[in-house]
Amino acid sequence: MSNEFPIPNDQNDLGTLDFDIGHSSQGEVMVFVEPGWYVSDEAMTGVTNTSPSFFSASEFSVEMVAGLKDLFRVGGLTLRDRVLAFLELIVDRLTVREIVVEQTPPPFHDDALVGEGIVPAGAAEVLVPNDNVKETSKIFVTFTTDIGSRSFFVAEKREGEGFLVRLSSPVAKDVTFDWWIIQVENLGNVQDAEGKEESE
Numbered sequence: 001m002s003n004e005f006p007i008p009n010d011q012n013d014l015g016t017l018d019f020d021i022g023h024s025s026q027g028e029v030m031v032f033v034e035p036g037w038y039v040s041d042e043a044m045t046g047v048t049n050t051s052p053s054f055f056s057a058s059e060f061s062v063e064m065v066a067g068l069k070d071l072f073r074v075g076g077l078t079l080r081d082r083v084l085a086f087l088e089l090i091v092d093r094l095t096v097r098e099i100v101v102e103q104t105p106p107p108f109h110d111d112a113l114v115g116e117g118i119v120p121a122g123a124a125e126v127l128v129p130n131d132n133v134k135e136t137s138k139i140f141v142t143f144t145t146d147i148g149s150r151s152f153f154v155a156e157k158r159e160g161e162g163f164l165v166r167l168s169s170p171v172a173k174d175v176t177f178d179w180w181i182i183q184v185e186n187l188g189n190v191q192d193a194e195g196k197e198e199s200e
Contacts, residue, residue, distance in 0.1 A: 106132065109131050129161065
């Protein structure tokens, strides 16, 4: 009884190999493994079997995870407890269900990008120290204590130092507020330059 088994030839195209499953003989079988191929346990011992065995799902997962970890390590990424961490990500559009802002300071900084502040009684302004502040930073302030009819705004952004929150008049008691710093960068020029280099 003869069957055909696909094998790659020198041109990387699939050819066929005839074999007789009614007879067996001792010898060596050289196997070239590519993604998506399998090798039965019996094939390595010279015993022909028409029922192939595949890698189990658990073995495949372990191998894949190990490979991904190596790839992540080269790229400066970490994966632990289903959390992927990396230094920077640039995307055109991002859709998420929830945004979680960590209060741990970003790399190379001493201060976080989100936090709380207090305007003390008798004052109309307060400087919030933060070394993340840049001229291009967007700083959002939300008071969590009633300030009456007073208006407020971010009066100054001092790069590498902090930002100044100012009220229209002094407060009679301490008032608290939340703040969030978002960095704004113009990546258009960088991307245009990279595109020109690739086209040259």
